Amino acid sequence: MKTCLIVDDSKVIRMVARKILQELEFETIEAADGKIALEACQSKMPEAVLLDWNMPVMSGIEFLREMRALPGGDAPVVVFCTTENDIEHIQEAIEAGANEYIMKPFDSEIIQVKFAQVGLL
């Protein structure tokens, strides 16, 4: 079973994402900000990360840059999932090493399609 780290400061979004990902047969772990997520990655790299942008303490983009610099940090497939939907943000995310990008609102179908595209399903 693959593990997906869900990083979002909204408990509700984490719950919705968890349900969708569990249906796609992922084991899920959750983090409410980038710093907690980074700590999770330091103890064990997940196969996938579903990542919000705006969060307190450490944002998604900061987390992504730091995670990619960790040993083994190039391995996880990172899918942004954020309300930021302008070209500049998308470009910045890709440059920082994101593999895919979901613009909220999302549903299970979009998650499924995007995860399939990056070879997670």
Next chain:
Amino acid sequence: MKPEDFDFISKLINEQSGLVLTRDKAYLLESRLMPVARKRGLNGLEDLIAGMRARVDKELTQEVMEAMTTNESFFFRDIKPFEIFRENILPHLLQSRADKKSFRIWCAAASSGQEPYSLAIILNEEASKLAGWRTEIVGTDISVDILNKAKAGLYSQFEVQRGLPIQLLLKYFTKQGDMWQANSKIASMVQYKEYNLLDSLLPLGKFDVVFCRNVLIYFDQKNKTKVLEGISTLLPDDGVLFMGGAETVLGISDKFKPVSGQRGVYSLTRNG
């Protein structure tokens, strides 16, 4: 809706477009035709149908038929067929058409354009191999409304997220407010034309590859056979046909056979 009214409309739609409406779809007919009636200032379906029985109104018939089509489409729908096109079909075309350096692709039920634009994206991604080539993508559909959407090339955030990888979205679309607009790189590669698959297909000319996906599924056996035979006459011996995931030629036409290992792809039987 009265059963005889339902039969009248479903027969008309079937004759005009090939679409089959079974009685269990009466609710669908009602919900989709109410807006058509309202638009014409009519009280309800009874008036609409009475009017249609009374005289032939081409415009109204077209509207009714358009209301009953299913237009759903996604970019790179089902992924696999597009991979097969890129990895198997395109290399074959490049090799076999090297002398005349041209080929034509037809999307026979183009709907809102996702399928032809997906193919245009693939050709663009392979542009280095296509330098000096003349490639044509023709997208046709029976619905004028949906073709206008295809021509506009304007998609909602929801639509572009169903199937379009983010890198390709950035490369081939620009953002217009909340919508995403296909840029000229791909828009200029596709021509759209209103065309009914039940009409003679010969005026469309010859094609090397035909995408006829997720439309015959709504037709009855007789019309499926008719369209497939028609398509077979437009293809050269090594031409290929792509059909939808839930569609097949088996038991419908012996002009085509499935290509083994390439799901949804069919070749001509006359090619041995």
